[in-house]
Amino acid sequence: MKVTGYRSLVTTHDWGRPVGDVNGIVQSGVTEVPILLLETDSGLTGVGLGQHTDIARVFPAVEGKDPRSVTAIYDAMLSQVFKSGHAGATFGAIAAVDMALWDLKAKMAGEPLWRTLGAADSFVPGYASGLCYGLSDSEFSSHYQSWADRGFSSAKIKGGSDLGRDIERLLTAREIMAANSPRPAMMLDVNESWNAKQAIRHLHEIEEKLDLTWIEEPVRRWDAEGLARVSASGRAAVASGENLTGLDQYAPLFAAGALDVVQAGSVWGITHFMRVAMAALSRNLPVSPVGFDANPIAHAAAALPNMIGIEVQDFGWPTGLNVDQRIENGGIMLGEAPGLGIEVDESALAAPADGWGVTGGPHRRARQAGLQLAVLNRKQS
Incomplete structure (x- = not known):
């Protein structure tokens, strides 16, 4: 079996309540969920979840490889990007591929990943x-x-x-x-x-x-x-x-x-x-x-x-x-x-939430976070 390609999808998670932390709250309770589908020449598809906007940068290390070699492919992805760094969005893409590869490896064995x-x-x-x-x-x-x-x-x-x-x-x-x-x-x-x-x-x-x-x-x-x-x-x-x-x-x-x-x-x-x-x-x-x-x-x-x-x-x-x-x-x-154990029903996926990903995002760090000894009653920005 070889990895032949990928597809990127997106859906949403409706939490039914506001969600967030001290850095910001999503009042609608609806968040975006990116999905990566890793395709193979056998017809099996691996599922990975998480932001993977940098997928094109790491995929050359994955294409044509046997997904059972997941840890070797993981290191190959890191090597692929080592000159300009692997953190942030790039590490997210590596992670989504990694999940999909482990998903494929267990599917090939006909058993749950655990x-x-x-x-x-x-x-x-x-x-x-x-x-x-x-x-x-x-x-x-x-x-x-x-x-x-x-x-x-x-x-x-x-x-x-x-x-x-x-x-x-x-x-x-x-x-x-x-x-x-x-x-x-x-x-x-x-x-x-x-x-x-x-x-x-x-x-x-x-x-x-x-x-x-x-x-x-x-x-x-x-x-x-x-x-x-x-x-x-x-x-x-x-x-x-x-x-x-x-x-x-x-x-x-x-x-x-x-x-x-x-x-x-x-x-x-x-x-x-x-x-x-x-x-x-x-x-x-x-x-x-x-x-x-x-x-x-x-x-x-x-x-x-x-x-x-x-x-x-x-x-x-x-x-x-x-x-x-x-x-x-x-x-x-x-x-x-x-x-x-994750199946994707593409016909049922939901469109991303309005306003998700706007400048600053839903978890924008407060301007004076970490710069005070006492919490003061002042407007955060």
């Missing part, structure tokens, strides 16, 4: 999330109650601009999750909106009120010294890494002892996640992938010895995608469909 990767169990433990920053207090409570009803006993909330609000929401979510555990795990994600000194002050105040499991992205993703200072200052673990592209970007954070929970972005592909997880394992660190449409990285997470929980953000799927998995019992139950 089995191809060596997992013994199709259940992946998770924690409740939901990009909840834009929800009202009542919507917030209702949202996390729906997770508790599905057996979840841990939750991550979005915060970063109002510490009092963050603490109240952590306490609210903890009370809800206590229905399933006497000690729910609680996490706070501030999406790089603080500086190190601000993070240390805020973390101390939070820890006076509750036992925080981890603080996520308290400072900028590349600030190894700042992340290490925050980690040393409190009881809570520091989690970060979802926006890092390649092991080379993790190296200074590992060297500084900056990470207690090693995260990887699902949008960066399966091979990247597995390599990050093995690097973390060699340092006796746990790994946790962040959430993404249809949870494709869950297949790899199921096979790793140091995976402590995957972020689960929604119960539904993007329009036109049939996904063989269930969200239940506090995690993801993967199915037996070959590959990623």
Whole structure:
């Protein structure tokens, strides 16, 4: 079998609620979902999800190759673009191809990817999330109650601009999750909106009120010294890494002892996640992938010895995608469909949301993020 071509499609995910974080909210609750279809001369098609605008730049390393050589092709794609860099949109394209190649490899074997990767169990433990920053207090409570009803006993909330609000929401979510555990795990994600000194002050105040499991992205993703200072200052673990592209970007954070929970972005592909997880394992660190449409990285997470929980953000799927998995019992139950278990019904795909991708985007970083010691009541721009 050889890879012969690709097609790019797009659909939307209607979350049924505003979604976002401190850097911006999509009020419509409708987000764009790019789809890459990797075609072969056998008629099998591989499915990859995620932005891949730079696909033409990496495809020469893939065309004509046997998809079973997925890790070799992954390195070939990196080599193809090494002179001008692999981060950003280019790494997204590599990731989408990587997902599609793993999908093909498992389909050729006639088995789900979790089995191809060596997992013994199709259940992946998770924690409740939901990009909840834009929800009202009542919507917030209702949202996390729906997770508790599905057996979840841990939750991550979005915060970063109002510490009092963050603490109240952590306490609210903890009370809800206590229905399933006497000690729910609680996490706070501030999406790089603080500086190190601000993070240390805020973390101390939070820890006076509750036992925080981890603080996520308290400072900028590349600030190894700042992340290490925050980690040393409190009881809570520091989690970060979802926006890092390649092991080379993790190296200074590992060297500084900056990470207690090693995260990887699902949008960066399966091979990247597995390599990050093995690097973390060699340092006796746990790994946790962040959430993404249809949870494709869950297949790899199921096979790793140091995976402590995957972020689960929604119960539904993007329009036109049939996904063989269930969200239940506090995690993801993967199915037996070959590959990623994602089928694309092209006749049912939805048009992209109006205004998606406009200048600045829906997650534009606030002008003074990370530049304050105290949060002031001023208009953000």
